[in-house]
Amino acid sequence: MQFDLGRLGRMDPGDVLKISHVFVSHAHMDHFMGFDHLLRLFLPRDAVLDIHGPQDFLARIEARLAGYTWNLTEDYPLVIIGHEVRPDTIVSATFRAASGFRREADCHRAFDGILLDEPALRVSAAILDHKIPCLAFALAEKSHLNVDTSVLERLGLQPGRWIDSLKQAIRSGAPDDQPLTALVRDDGVVREEETSVGRLRELVIESRGQKIAYVVDTLYSPGNQQRIVELVREADLFFCESPFLEEDVEQASKRYHLTARQAGLLGRDARVRRLEVFHFSPRYEGRADEIYAEARSAFLGG
């Protein structure tokens, strides 16, 4: 997973090649210039790259790909799938190296705030106002259900497929008296036994998944505040831009960016566990401590 494509050259190429999904907030240069670097590393690979971005994003990908000549890539298996997030719709298009990255037919699906929903995690997005649509993202791991093997031993149970049924029952909120067939060890002989979800519940330990949120390049307006707080709510880690200090709040608003104080207030309103501010304007060279202090003070309610 990669949020934004800035100067990817600073990343270890091995780490870049682990990327399978990219989420681009908007196509201002500092957030999208790394696309070429990504493409260069992935070009000879048998891989599928999924790239999400805001309104007009498919045209941006198409234009970037059209900037090069692709007459020798007919045997290259690389596939790029672009996804353009519009207010109610996600439009997707495929670009294959083998066909010179020609844009294939678009397909549409409804957008309900979720970009990616996999068994282990979910990525959501909100569309913010940065004088252009700009996406904010939240990645939430789903909770894990693990079996406590010491309880399994104590109850004389034999592992098997029935454990998946038990996890499934717990996930779907099944009542205690719901019947379930478990495997029991009796004097070395394994047999099935009718029992219930309630009697097996102590076997399963639920560990809460982590949530990470990412917000960049946005105006501190009531609409944006509401959308950010809703998306970011109770994140374990909230990465939030804070290019400006509050002393330059007018400049920040004019450029549709946040101040450190505003980042702190957003983190506070969303009740996040930890706030990490970044994306500082070069005008504050040597004053990073002031930015951290201002964000921290607003976050803690000082």
Ligand SMILES: [Zn+2]
């Ligand atoms: Zn921007």
